[in-house]
Amino acid sequence: MVIAIEELPGNLSPKQKINYNRVCDVECQKCGEVYYSQPYDDGDFLNLVKTTKET
Incomplete structure (x- = not known):
């Protein structure tokens, strides 16, 4: 389910x-997992989001 869409500049x-x-x-x-920065207007597949840690 889409939960947020980037606003156009x-x-x-x-x-x-x-x-x-x-x-x-x-x-x-x-499962409730969130996938960030996925294609909305273009693309057919989910972008894999790598695990990051805050510094």
């Missing part, structure tokens, strides 16, 4: 808005 022309590929955050309804 305000400085894009109408043509640039059509070609801009936004990303979204997706939450698995079965």
Whole structure:
């Protein structure tokens, strides 16, 4: 399930808005895991998000 969608930058022309590929955050309804920065407007597959640690 899509839980958040990137907002388009305000400085894009109408043509640039059509070609801009936004990303979204997706939450698995079965396990609750969240996948960040997934393709929303373009792409067929989920992007694998690597585990990171805060510094």
